Amino acid sequence: GAVVSQHPSWVICKSGTSVKIECRSLDFQATTMFWYRQFPKQSLMLMATSNEGSKATYEQGVEKDKFLINHASLTLSTLTVTSAHPEDSSFYICSARDSRGAYNEQFFGPGTRLTVL
Amino acid sequence: AQSVSQHNHHVILSEAASLELGCNYSYGGTVNLFWYVQYPGQHLQLLLKYFSGDPLVKGIKGFEAEFIKSKFSFNLRKPSVQWSDTAEYFCAVKADFSGGYNKLIFGAGTRLAVHP
Numbered sequence: 753g754a755v756v757s758q759h760p761s762w763v764i765c766k767s768g769t770s771v772k773i774e775c776r777s778l779d780f781q782a783t784t785m786f787w788y789r790q791f792p793k794q795s796l797m798l799m800a801t802s803n804e805g806s807k808a809t810y811e812q813g814v815e816k817d818k819f820l821i822n823h824a825s826l827t828l829s830t831l832t833v834t835s836a837h838p839e840d841s842s843f844y845i846c847s848a849r850d851s852r853g854a855y856n857e858q859f860f861g862p863g864t865r866l867t868v869l
Numbered sequence: 870a871q872s873v874s875q876h877n878h879h880v881i882l883s884e885a886a887s888l889e890l891g892c893n894y895s896y897g898g899t900v901n902l903f904w905y906v907q908y909p910g911q912h913l914q915l916l917l918k919y920f921s922g923d924p925l926v927k928g929i930k931g932f933e934a935e936f937i938k939s940k941f942s943f944n945l946r947k948p949s950v951q952w953s954d955t956a957e958y959f960c961a962v963k964a965d966f967s968g969g970y971n972k973l974i975f976g977a978g979t980r981l982a983v984h985p
Contacts, residue, residue: 795959796975845912860913
């Protein structure tokens with residue numbers, strides 16, 4: 753299947769700083785990418801849908817000013833956690849939709865573990 | 870609201886035992902159904918999917934799932950598990966919303982531990 757990468761795989765930052773996470777589709781172009789958040793022992797919660805060249809669609813309860821999403825190219829989407837606080841510590845996972853196939857399958861990145869001190 | 874329920878949070882089996890993980894969803898429209906697996910330290914991988922046609926779908930590594938529309942269920946099965954099946958399993962539903970927007974809704978996951 754197609755490959756999606758994330759960078760960094762883990763990051764530790766101080767409270768009040770901003771952190772940028774990159775999501776790349778390595779061997780296909782993705783007009784749509786998704787950002788999820790996974791708390792320990794819980795499921796993936798969709799945060800936002802990112803469409804190349806347009807504004808992201810945020811799920812209810814997700815602060816768009818805190819979680820900035822940019823999808824400037826067909827292979828790269830970034831999530832910036834602004835003014836991070838300890839409660840933002842979580843596992844962030846992106847996925848990219850491969851529109852080449854008949855089923856528009858989503859492929860998931862390995863995730864980024866964010867720890868805010 | 871649309872939701873996905875996985876009945877078992879933790880399952881412990883011995884090798885060669887049979888596996889069935891339950892998944893029910895609540896959504897009245899057309900759905901696409903998925904099972905994903907997350908091995909320890911790895912990313913989510915697609916096990917199998919149902920879009921249409923034969924409600925019994927076969928996936929990788931000997932897994933299969935049956936879509937029962939009347940029960941809103943999509944249970945995952947494997948006749949004989951192996952130690953390497955130890956992982957977390959997520960059921961997901963892709964639901965369509967107005968404006969051509971769709972998204973995957975995940976269940977809470979089932980953590981499977983297989984003992985040799």
